[in-house]
Amino acid sequence: MNFVFVGTSLGARGTETHLVCMVRALARAGHEVLTVARPEGYIARELAASGLAIEPGIFRNAADVRGARGVLRALRKVKADWLVGSFGHEYWPLLTLGKLTGTPVALFRHLNSRLKPMSRALLPRWADRFIAVSESMRSNLAEQGVASERVSLLYNPLDVEYFRPDAGLRDASRRALGVNEDALLVGFVGALKPEKGVFRLAAAFNQAMPRSPRLRALWVGEEASHPRLREAISPELQERHVLKGWTGDMRPLYAAMDVAVVPSEWLEPFGRVSIEAQASGVPVLASRIGGLPETLLEGETGLLLPPGDEAAWRDALVTVADMPPERRRAMGEAGMRFVRERFSTERIVEEFIDLLRTPPGREN
Known part of the structure; x- marks a missing residue:
């Protein structure tokens, strides 16, 4: 599969680490991945150090055209099968760009903060996959009123060859x-x-x-x-x-x-x-x-x-x-x-690919 991941955050915490780990693992598994990221940010530095391609782009907010231009350039370069996002302020731009280009969109949810009413109602329906990183988060979203059949589960991956006893x-x-x-x-x-x-x-x-x-x-x-x-x-x-x-x-x-x-x-x-x-x-x-x-x-x-x-x-x-x-x-x-x-990254990547190939609501 071909992927465009989007992560223009300047942070270096759990969500950013998850994106970097997923991109590296997908590339190792033979998938083509291009990531839209801030050139000066943690995500860009980490992926560049691994020899992975970066397309510059910035979403300071949902209306930032610089991010949109970067995503459109990336989608043209790799002819993406999936557009993938993880950060709340990038959800709506990615959904809009996915609709405009006919590219399916997968959104990861990493925070248990309460979604706004419109987001609760529309995000899981407009995204082709809306993914929580724990069963607890899935339950939390259901308690907020998000349709449970529209929320998939995929745990965070870990590079177990990097973290090991020594x-x-x-x-x-x-x-x-x-x-x-x-x-x-x-x-x-x-x-x-x-x-x-x-x-x-x-x-x-x-x-x-x-x-x-x-x-x-x-x-x-x-x-x-x-x-x-x-x-x-x-x-x-x-x-x-x-x-x-x-x-x-x-x-x-x-x-x-x-x-x-x-x-x-x-x-x-x-x-x-x-x-x-x-x-x-x-x-x-x-x-x-x-x-x-x-x-x-x-x-x-x-x-x-x-x-x-x-x-x-x-x-x-x-x-x-x-x-x-x-x-x-x-x-x-x-x-x-x-x-x-x-x-392990290998297992999570396999589950991710299976999830993308399975119609929403029919995952095990």
Whole structure:
């Protein structure tokens, strides 16, 4: 198949990562893909680094003609079978351009934010495929009044050859972080904001660390929020916490972890950190909210906990610190197998192609 993907966002978060991963995987599978992206943005840089074609274009808003021109140029170049979008402000322009050119349009929905009434009524009907990235999101859309038969499910893909266990990297990373092998390193990756559960998690560490001397914490997030996070950590425990800024390569930090935590308190659409950590052989503690429960096998690859419950998170931190190392290793190995079987790019691309070939509402 021939595809034109559109992603002119300047961001570098989950939606952008999903687009880059899908484009790379489709190209590896032998499909022709041209992506309309901002030349200075993350998407363009990542795809160009992989030797993939970029057509410059910008949608600052739905009426930005520069984006429309870029999409039309791309559609002419590849004679696309599908036009694919992921960002809300690009939905309506892509639907309009799809109608004008006779190109089917597939739209991914990555956020659980409420759609406007007109969008709820028309987007899933006008798009040839309207795709949610978790069953939780599908249910959320149905609760908003979106016709469930018009919403397909396709999980986020992960490059499991990129994220994988590496014993040598683990040793080097822990040395660089100043964490000895006897310590139990628990890692958080994400925005250092209340809705991500960061400050209640810090409170849980304040209670768990005195009970478990081996416990150490690694926080990866925006450096501007580090001072506020430091204020939430008990003064006598500060040296047991390591704070790091964003990095373009998370593999060394996942390799250093013994356990990863995703303590979100808002309706997460999916849980990319959860599957990245498990693919790296790391068990996960995650909130039972949104799409997070779909990203692990409870009791086998990790544990699910009540969001915002400091006592439950405190007890879980103590539990994993006291857990026999072979038990944590077994959970990590089970997580690696689970992610490879469920979320690998190869599997998701196959499911995507099958979905596009199946009439809406008739998917399994």
